């Protein structure tokens with residue numbers, strides 16, 4: 001059924017992605033691996049903005065940005081250029097941010113997501129490169145702070161700001177878009193979403209064709225959904241009471257789950273953009289075909305391949321490919337055991353258990369998964385026991401066989417043999433009849449069938465007695 | 473008594489005595505200066521000279537003392553741009569040119585005064601008071617590299633580095649009777665040069681003779697990957713001066729000899745042109761029709777870039793810090809106390825020119841004019857080899873004469889700023905005296921054709937005596 005968007009919600013997103021898989025920062029040689037370091041140890045004259053220091057463009061950042069653009073079906077510009085965005089803030093060491101203005105590196109792309117009513121095309125307006133500011137740390141709470149410290153380790157990290165058209169119609173769609181974007185970025189290996197501050201979102205929201213507000217300071221996908229739900233509710237309530245939504249910038253208070261006014265349109269900054277005279281314009285278009293060749297298989301393509309190659313249902317293929325690490329994990333498991341069974345176990349069971357515990361697939365290893373699935377296939381443990389093994393491993397560790405033994409999850413030998421006997425009798429009525437007629441060889445045949453079903457684990461004499469007792 | 477001594481003279485002296493002796497004698501001259509060109513002496517200068525003595529190197533600048541304009545970052549030596557706001561700032565790194573000089577064995581004598589952040593044409597906006605003109609200490613040394621020019625002309629340093637955004641090495645060279653080169657944009661790395669107007673400025677050598685300027689260029693020029701506007705090009709400047717100027721075609725821009733130019737200065741320049749003719753060159757009149765718009769364009773571009781460049785001086789990380797109950801108050805007070813009037817004026821005007829609603833009217837228009845000015849030079853230099861005219865419209869003016877009237881001060885840059893807008897190279901050489909004060913001849917060349925202007929300047933110098941005259945009290 002078509003989604004009719006009852007409130008006329010229009011959402012556009014601006015996503016700041018830190019290209020944290022690069023080795024060095026945007027304009028200097030400082031390492032990007034500062035996350036576990038002392039403050040101000042990954043800095044140099046350039047990213048500290050010391051007088052006289054000059055920026056040099058990190059070619060790796062340019063190509064990573066182009067790859068992202070290509071993966072988002074964007075056009076690559078012929079000529080790209082950096083501008084200065086001027087504003088004062090303590091974490092901005094030069095008093096301006098080197099960013100891009102009217103010559104962004106890529107523009108006019110699109111991403112298809114699962115919308116409220118099937119596929120939704122979200123248009124990408126542009127994506128441009130810029131540098132990250134430093135980070136402020138308040139000593140004590142923000143209102144009773146004894147002072148503020150600044151850590152410039154983050155200063156100069158390469159950022160890509162991706163701007164969508166206002167094509168999203170609900171907070172859920174916004175969250176799905178962000179999930180999909182994160183997934184694509186991780187497939188491209190330009191981005192690690194687990195690092196602090198790696199993706200920051202600003203959202204524009206309007207309802208019923210009214211003025212839009214911009215909500216800043218959203219730092220997670222869950223946060224984006226919550227901020228949008230709150231902001232839509234706020235705007236609706238305002239309109240219901242006869243008020244008007246005014247164009248303004250609002251701040252999302254993650255702890256309280258509310259948005260508060262930061263500044264109105266009249267108070268907006270004038271950034272006084274002008275071309276960065278310390279950098280020269282770049283010609284990049286001729287790199288496009290080479291970069292296209294190096295693009296890895298992206299989530300949608302991989303999903304289609306899983307359906308055709310492994311014969312798994314579309315739903316499973318989607319779930320498996322929505323995180324590159326899960327998809328890689330699945331393919332390794334599928335090499336060893338029936339891919340369809342593996343898909344159920346990885347997509348339905350393992351992923352669910354991991355999500356529940358806020359863990360990633362890194363917490364589980366492929367060999368263990370293979371062993372568990374193999375035991376289920378061999379009918380040595382039940383499905384339910386398989387799940388229990390996984391849960392136990394995630395909660396308290398251990399290896400599958402030990403857990404099975406300690407918890408006595410192995411299907412009892414007797415009952416295995418017993419059901420194999422029942423099956424053999426049911427499946428070989430003719431042989432049973434022959435035995436009743438006095439053909440001894442028929443008994444040997446029936447025992448052999450049970451041995452086959454139990455893979456030789458049963459005692460032939462016992463089996464023989466069990467058969468005789470059951471057919472009399 | 474201080475003396476004018478060139479690099480080869482210094483090297484002979486070092487052979488006779490030592491680099492240490494030479495450095496000590498220069499430091500002594502600086503301590504007894506009558507022109508106050510220096511703002512700081514390098515405490516390690518003698519140590520560096522001793523080290524050169526022990527190394528026995530024969531590199532072209534081995535043991536040669538050099539003065540450095542205070543906007544060029546020097547590791548361990550305060551670098552303040554003659555501004556209170558950088559009080560106490562000691563760079564943790566050397567500018568590219570300093571690395572090159574040190575590698576070539578030069579001894580960094582100290583830092584020289586300048587107009588605050590290179591904003592001025594007289595060195596009167598220096599926070600510690602002006603450098604004086606050695607020919608007449610009641611007159612300005614020119615600017616903004618006035619300290620470097622005064623130091624060289626007073627015999628306190630044989631060579632110096634300045635920087636030229638709109639005439640800042642050529643103006644003081646002209647006023648103090650020495651030689652200075654503004655290289656083609658992109659020739660000398662700006663890494664470590666504290667920016668005033670990035671798209672216009674270049675570091676340039678200053679000395680008592682053309683040959684010394686070329687020798688220093690050989691050391692400081694060349695590609696530096698840390699400056700994205702630096703060009704890959706190999707040049708041998710000292711070698712290029714050897715050829716004569718027979719057959720050289722000189723263009724005389726009519727706009728550079730307009731009515732506003734002191735007639736005595738005009739006379740010196742005409743004499744120089746005739747001297748060139750005697751040496752085998754030919755000349756013709758050319759026109760640079762957009763010259764009258766160049767000054768406005770230059771000031772808008774320079775001030776716009778400056779308004780952004782100087783934003784980093786907020787008291788947070790280095791230099792002066794005022795007290796304030798929060799960051800914004802602290803930063804505002806720091807800037808109010810730390811910057812002088814001229815710097816504030818230019819930041820305000822530059823901010824205005826870039827603001828929404830005015831950006832197109834001022835900044836963009838200035839860029840368009842810049843393109844037209846560039847076109848003027850391309851045209852004029854397609855039919856001539858070099859252009860010549862007076863560096864400054866007049867001789868050095870009296871201290872305090874123009875500082876209260878910014879516009880009259882800006883007007884003194886009329887012949888020098890078009891060169892920076894176009895990015896072409898230009899040299900100023902002494903070409904005579906007016907009212908007992910030196911007059912400078914400006915020779916402008918095509919992009920990356922320093923060779924022609926150095927050659928013309930050298931031939932002229934070798935066939936005239938102007939550069940042999942000394943200020944009173946200097947031997």
Ligand SMILES: [Zn+2]
Nearest residue numbers: 028030044047
């Ligand atoms: Zn750095």
